[in-house]
Amino acid sequence: MELSDYLDRLLPFIPFLLSLSVHEWAHAWMATKLGDDTPRHLGRLTLNPFAHMDMVGTLVLPLMGVPFGWAKPVEFNPIRFTRKVRLSFGIMLTALAGPVSNLILAGLSLTALLCINRIELAHTYLQSYPDLHLWGLVNDALRMLIYVNITLALFNLLPIPPLDGSHIAEAFMPKSFRPYWDRLCSIGPILLLALFIIPMITDINILAWPRSLAERLIDIAVP
Amino acid sequence: MKRGSRTFLIWVSLVAVFVGLYSLQASEKESAPTPVSFSTFKAEFEADRFSRIWIAGRQITAEYSGSEKARITTTGIIDDDLYTEIEDKEIPVDWNNPEDGSKEVLSRVMGWAIPILLGLGAVLFFLRKASARSAGSWMSMRRSNAREASKTDYVTFADVGGCNEAKVLFADVIDFLKHSDRWTSVGARLPRGILLEGNPGCGKTLLARAVAGETKAKFYITSGSDFVEMFVGVGAARIRDTFETAAKNAPAVIFIDELDALGRRRGSGMGSAHAEHEQTLNQLLVCLDGFEKRDRVVVIAATNRPDILDAALLRPGRFDRRIRIADLSDSEQLEVLSIHTKNKPLSPDLSLASLHPLLCGMSGSDIEALSNEAILRAIRRVRSGQDKKVAITLADFKEAAQFLREHSRHISSLDALLVGSASQFLRPSRKVIVEITLQNGHKCEGEVLWADPKFLKIKGLDASSEILVPKAQISSLIALSDEKNVSEAEIQVRSLSDIQQDLA
Numbered sequence: 001m002e003l004s005d006y007l008d009r010l011l012p013f014i015p016f017l018l019s020l021s022v023h024e025w026a027h028a029w030m031a032t033k034l035g036d037d038t039p040r041h042l043g044r045l046t047l048n049p050f051a052h053m054d055m056v057g058t059l060v061l062p063l064m065g066v067p068f069g070w071a072k073p074v075e076f077n078p079i080r081f082t083r084k085v086r087l088s089f090g091i092m093l094t095a096l097a098g099p100v101s102n103l104i105l106a107g108l109s110l111t112a113l114l115c116i117n118r119i120e121l122a123h124t125y126l127q128s129y130p131d132l133h134l135w136g137l138v139n140d141a142l143r144m145l146i147y148v149n150i151t152l153a154l155f156n157l158l159p160i161p162p163l164d165g166s167h168i169a170e171a172f173m174p175k176s177f178r179p180y181w182d183r184l185c186s187i188g189p190i191l192l193l194a195l196f197i198i199p200m201i202t203d204i205n206i207l208a209w210p211r212s213l214a215e216r217l218i219d220i221a222v223p
Numbered sequence: 224m225k226r227g228s229r230t231f232l233i234w235v236s237l238v239a240v241f242v243g244l245y246s247l248q249a250s251e252k253e254s255a256p257t258p259v260s261f262s263t264f265k266a267e268f269e270a271d272r273f274s275r276i277w278i279a280g281r282q283i284t285a286e287y288s289g290s291e292k293a294r295i296t297t298t299g300i301i302d303d304d305l306y307t308e309i310e311d312k313e314i315p316v317d318w319n320n321p322e323d324g325s326k327e328v329l330s331r332v333m334g335w336a337i338p339i340l341l342g343l344g345a346v347l348f349f350l351r352k353a354s355a356r357s358a359g360s361w362m363s364m365r366r367s368n369a370r371e372a373s374k375t376d377y378v379t380f381a382d383v384g385g386c387n388e389a390k391v392l393f394a395d396v397i398d399f400l401k402h403s404d405r406w407t408s409v410g411a412r413l414p415r416g417i418l419l420e421g422n423p424g425c426g427k428t429l430l431a432r433a434v435a436g437e438t439k440a441k442f443y444i445t446s447g448s449d450f451v452e453m454f455v456g457v458g459a460a461r462i463r464d465t466f467e468t469a470a471k472n473a474p475a476v477i478f479i480d481e482l483d484a485l486g487r488r489r490g491s492g493m494g495s496a497h498a499e500h501e502q503t504l505n506q507l508l509v510c511l512d513g514f515e516k517r518d519r520v521v522v523i524a525a526t527n528r529p530d531i532l533d534a535a536l537l538r539p540g541r542f543d544r545r546i547r548i549a550d551l552s553d554s555e556q557l558e559v560l561s562i563h564t565k566n567k568p569l570s571p572d573l574s575l576a577s578l579h580p581l582l583c584g585m586s587g588s589d590i591e592a593l594s595n596e597a598i599l600r601a602i603r604r605v606r607s608g609q610d611k612k613v614a615i616t617l618a619d620f621k622e623a624a625q626f627l628r629e630h631s632r633h634i635s636s637l638d639a640l641l642v643g644s645a646s647q648f649l650r651p652s653r654k655v656i657v658e659i660t661l662q663n664g665h666k667c668e669g670e671v672l673w674a675d676p677k678f679l680k681i682k683g684l685d686a687s688s689e690i691l692v693p694k695a696q697i698s699s700l701i702a703l704s705d706e707k708n709v710s711e712a713e714i715q716v717r718s719l720s721d722i723q724q725d726l727a
Binding site for chain 2: 004007008010011015046048059133
């Protein structure tokens with residue numbers, strides 16, 4: 001393994017870490033907005049990445065090259081939500097806040113990418129610092145941000161527990177579905193594991209779909 | 224450092240690390256040989272452009288002659304003809320990759336250093352998390368677990384029957400908490416600690432809740448046993464934390480129930496359990512002293528056993544106001560009964576005053592139990608179809624009183640007086656007339672005014688003389704009838720030796 005290979009893996013880790021912090025912060029913020037300040041007391045209402053790091057999901061997995069990971073789940077107490085929202089709706093909002101924050105971040109990065117690629121002024125300004133590799137730096141950083149955030153958002157929207165998408169689906173679940181849903185809940189983590197293992201065995205690389213979507217978006221931005 | 228600025232700094236440093244790594248990566252890529260196709264390599268080779276060639280298996284790297292020393296790399300096979308040509312051109316050949324050499328020492332070191340660093344980092348992180356988790360539970364245990372009174376806990380003074388002396392003092396406390404400037408401007412100091420003493424069920428906790436309801440101050444409810452934990456020092460830490468929280472949220476009232484669990488006399492035993500206990504108690508004493516005069520914090524404590532409390536707790540400046548919640552007098556009993564039957568349907572021909580003989584010797588909680596039993600019986604009658612509407616009758620009350628007496632170890636008033644007075648100073652709750660025969664043959668008769676561990680004070684029937692009788696000289700003591708119904712009062716005749724046996 002050469003240094004540049006290591007760097008290739010290390011470089012996207014930092015945008016990943018920062019995007020993950022924003023994701024968890026969004027969960028905490030939404031819960032606090034709805035009236036439960038448990039996340040604040042637990043120290044999760046912060047953008048500090050170290051507060052959200054989870055051993056396996058944040059460090060081991062991404063540094064091993066898996067383009068996915070997770071952080072410590074933000075604990076909140078739905079009982080403390082304001083009475084103005086229904087409990088299940090409140091839980092859904094809190095769960096939704098995470099992926100939405102990632103989508104917002106992806107959108108912002110896309111806009112920035114658009115700007116620096118299409119606006120001549122920005123283009124020439126960035127290229128005037130070849131020593132800092134500023135042009136490539138900003139370009140690649142924004143691309144990484146887009147990719148990471150889209151991956152995080154799409155993955156978390158999957159209705160597989162313990163991902164956020166499962167909480168969103170629960171809010172819309174009709175009662176008749178409940179028994180099937182509970183069974184799905186119990187095998188959820190195994191399903192996720194399959195999601196990682198299947199690409200290694202077969203040619204179906206599910207993990208690549210967010211990447212292709214991100215690339216398609218970037219192509220729209222960059223002519 | 225403020226939390227927000229620390230987070231900002233972390234983000235900035237992460238971005239800086241990113242920039243640095245990116246630069247490193249870019250320079251790596253720049254100095255790396257450019258991949259070309261084999262035909263390009265061949266073409267350049269034919270044109271004599273190269274000064275050096277490396278061959279490692281199928282990987283061929285060639286360096287241009289010239290000042291730039293740019294390199295290209297390709298994959299292909301050098302067959303014999305090509306090799307002969309290389310030899311003819313006298314181009315030096317190395318049989319490895321160019322990086323396998325002195326140049327990229329950094330690269331090689333990083334090659335094995337990074338996995339090791341990652342592994343170490345992971346292990347350290349795990350360790351710190353593991354210890355932090357146990358430290359977490361440790362730290363949380365040292366937090367005060369005082370419960371802050373919620374709306375449902377609040378009652379008002381109207382809900383408390385009797386205890387008039389206490390109510391007067393607490394009116395002062397409430398005024399102090401509401402208008403402290405009025406007090407501090409004239410230099411008045413409120414009793415810092417108020418100790419409520421009384422028999423079980425006489426309404427100490429209820430009074431505290433009423434104080435909470437009447438004042439707008441924050442009310443913290445703890446119990447003496449809340450400060451007792453397995454680990455040394457936790458009790459003291461909890462006391463500190465409770466008092467600090469109260470001081471921060473002043474005006475506040477701290478209520479410590481069952482103070483005797485915590486405030487026993489110090490030095491009465493050996494061993495680490497006692498030492499820990501003393502440590503907690505010492506911390507309580509220090510905290511009680513630690514408040515400024517202007518602090519609007521009042522501590523109310525309740526106990527059944529004031530006699531075992533440490534004397535240092537009771538000195539002026541700490542729990543210097545002791546209120547004994549006496550047993551209820553007749554009128555107070557009726558008052559309590561009316562409070563408890565306020566929201567219960569009574570049959571129209573029932574007058575509460577007629578229940579008076581039933582209530583002899585009952586404490587507040589007994590009366591509450593009595594009224595509850597009565598309403599249960601009324602409901603039972605409705606359920607069994609005897610009555611249409613729920614209404615308590617006299618018979619209900621009588622049955623309830625009988626039931627409770629059988630099921631409680633309630634002793635009669637004279638017994639209560641004599642047994643209780645063995646350790647405390649007591650007054651009878653109702654008029655009790657006794658005839659005492661002393662060992663030297665004297666007889667005296669009269670109403671018992673008070674009793675304490677060594678003496679009885681009798682008021683002569685002619686209301687003029689008060690006699691102090693040492694209990695040690697009593698040979699027999701007979702209860703005579705008092706003015707209320709004797710049959711309901713169950714006053715028993717007991718001699719001193721019987722009483723002494725009970726006490727032994």
